[in-house]
Amino acid sequence: MKLSNTALLQSGYFINNEWHTTGKKFPVYNPANGETLIQVSDAGVQEAEAAVAAAEKAFVTWSVLPAKERAAILKKWFSLIVQHTDDLALLLTSEQGKPLEEAKGEVQYGASFIEWFAEEARRVYGDVIPSPMTDRRFVTIKQPVGVVSAITPWNFPIAMITRKIAPALAVGCTVVLKPAEDTPLCALALAVLAKEAGIPAGVFNVLPTMQAVEVGKVLTTHPVVQKVSFTGSTEVGRILMQQAASTVKKMSLELGGNAPAIVFEDADIEKAVKGTLASKYRNAGQTCVCANRVLVQRSIYPAFMEAYTKAVAALMVGNGVDKDVKIGPLINQDAIDKVERLMQDALNKGAEVLLGGKKAAAGELFYEPTIITKCTAEMDLSHEEIFGPVSAVYIFDTVEDAIQLANATEYGLAAYFFATDIAKIWRIAEQLQYGIIGINEGIISFAEVPFGGIKQSGFGKEGSMYGVDDYLIVKYMCIGI
Ligand code: SIN
Numbered sequence: 001m002k003l004s005n006t007a008l009l010q011s012g013y014f015i016n017n018e019w020h021t022t023g024k025k026f027p028v029y030n031p032a033n034g035e036t037l038i039q040v041s042d043a044g045v046q047e048a049e050a051a052v053a054a055a056e057k058a059f060v061t062w063s064v065l066p067a068k069e070r071a072a073i074l075k076k077w078f079s080l081i082v083q084h085t086d087d088l089a090l091l092l093t094s095e096q097g098k099p100l101e102e103a104k105g106e107v108q109y110g111a112s113f114i115e116w117f118a119e120e121a122r123r124v125y126g127d128v129i130p131s132p133m134t135d136r137r138f139v140t141i142k143q144p145v146g147v148v149s150a151i152t153p154w155n156f157p158i159a160m161i162t163r164k165i166a167p168a169l170a171v172g173c174t175v176v177l178k179p180a181e182d183t184p185l186c187a188l189a190l191a192v193l194a195k196e197a198g199i200p201a202g203v204f205n206v207l208p209t210m211q212a213v214e215v216g217k218v219l220t221t222h223p224v225v226q227k228v229s230f231t232g233s234t235e236v237g238r239i240l241m242q243q244a245a246s247t248v249k250k251m252s253l254e255l256g257g258n259a260p261a262i263v264f265e266d267a268d269i270e271k272a273v274k275g276t277l278a279s280k281y282r283n284a285g286q287t288c289v290c291a292n293r294v295l296v297q298r299s300i301y302p303a304f305m306e307a308y309t310k311a312v313a314a315l316m317v318g319n320g321v322d323k324d325v326k327i328g329p330l331i332n333q334d335a336i337d338k339v340e341r342l343m344q345d346a347l348n349k350g351a352e353v354l355l356g357g358k359k360a361a362a363g364e365l366f367y368e369p370t371i372i373t374k375c376t377a378e379m380d381l382s383h384e385e386i387f388g389p390v391s392a393v394y395i396f397d398t399v400e401d402a403i404q405l406a407n408a409t410e411y412g413l414a415a416y417f418f419a420t421d422i423a424k425i426w427r428i429a430e431q432l433q434y435g436i437i438g439i440n441e442g443i444i445s446f447a448e449v450p451f452g453g454i455k456q457s458g459f460g461k462e463g464s465m466y467g468v469d470d471y472l473i474v475k476y477m478c479i480g481i
Pocket of ligand 1: 155156159231254286287288289445451
């Protein structure tokens with residue numbers, strides 16, 4: 001990995017704008033070839049407590065800085081990230097595996113949250129509430145909640161960090177970040193640029209760690225931490241929620257998904273193929289909003305499947321740094337094992353392989369772009385996130401069947417559907433029990449819109465004008481006159 005700015009490659013932990021090292025280290029691998037990229041310091045409980053203390057101290061001054069000044073610093077951070085797009089993308093592809101073009105897209109997407117929330121920082125308004133009394137007046141103000149802990153996943157090692165950190169910092173909170181152990185390097189590079197942008201000491205602290213359970217416990221139970229923001233599995237989210245309950249912390253949870261992509265008989269086939277492909281195979285199928293189930297109405301099934309199979313077969317598998325590659329490796333051996341387990345279970349229960357269906361020749365962690373048909377609700381992949389490049393296809397007959405099938409899950413993050421009848425589009429969008437709906441479109445994430453699920457996909461909205469709410473308290477003042 002050859003970075004133009006070698007200072008972006010860090011291996012320590014970051015507290016108070018200083019780099020520290022621990023005796024204990026852990027390797028960060030390139031999932032495309034298994035090479036060790038670097039050994040990183042393994043921050044533990046003591047370091048987590050020091051980071052919280054630094055964030056607590058920094059909150060005193062950062063929280064009272066005028067929003068305009070915080071915004072100016074965040075804008076500088078945004079510019080530095082954009083300026084270093086090529087290096088950050090290379091770092092991202094090297095530790096996470098996604099194709100370089102997708103990684104560049106993620107750098108821009110990640111930076112866009114910083115720009116957006118720098119702008120939103122100046123619009124955190126309170127209210128004047130009409131009083132029913134002659135001798136009392138009511139106002140509300142919004143204030144930063146305090147020290148925030150952010151626990152982020154490996155599938156978007158930049159954007160899932162900035163989507164949490166930017167609103168927190170913008171409104172005056174300070175942050176301790178624990179990035180995923182598979183992908184700490186992007187987080188550390190963001191810290192380098194945050195410091196360069198002028199974010200003061202203690203405002204943003206980063207703890208790479210292999211001790212996820214122990215460090216996670218500090219970040220969810222420490223009495224100083226006022227808010228926990230987590231993106232990851234529903235299973236881990238439940239544990240963190242229990243831990244955070246002990247000190248009644250504010251929380252946002254962006255958890256698992258089980259997105260249906262529904263192709264109705266009146267769909268524009270070209271749009272349905274493009275949208276389903278984009279949603280399913282982005283990041284080799286490793287996003288929480290990836291189409292997990294492709295539901296196709298019987299009458300359009302032959303035409304859709306012919307075009308879809310052709311498009312999936314054209315996806316090139318390989319190391320993300322190589323030209324034209326569209327499908328990189330999965331993140332680690334557990335991810336490959338999971339895809340193989342779900343495939344085997346589906347095949348045992350009657351599914352048929354239309355395309356792919358096995359590990360790819362490109363290396364240990366690669367899986368072929370796959371389509372399986374004859375899927376049913378009894379199969380494990382109907383209830384679990386596949387998190388791999390596998391389209392599980394189901395046939396349905398009526399609109400009611402499709403809605404019933406789509407909603408038959410504990411998850412409620414994203415759903416997609418393809419149709420042209422406008423009245424039907426409204427009705428279906430209203431009936432789908434999901435927080436995000438893509439209609440004739442497979443790419444739905446932007447800084448300007450609210451990202452977040454319902455049911456066991458969690459709660460809280462990231463991005464958009466709502467994204468600051470989770471980092472604010474509303475204070476009501478009653479003034480006697
Ligand atoms: C995720 O997989 O959780 C994030 C995907 C996105 O932001 O589009």
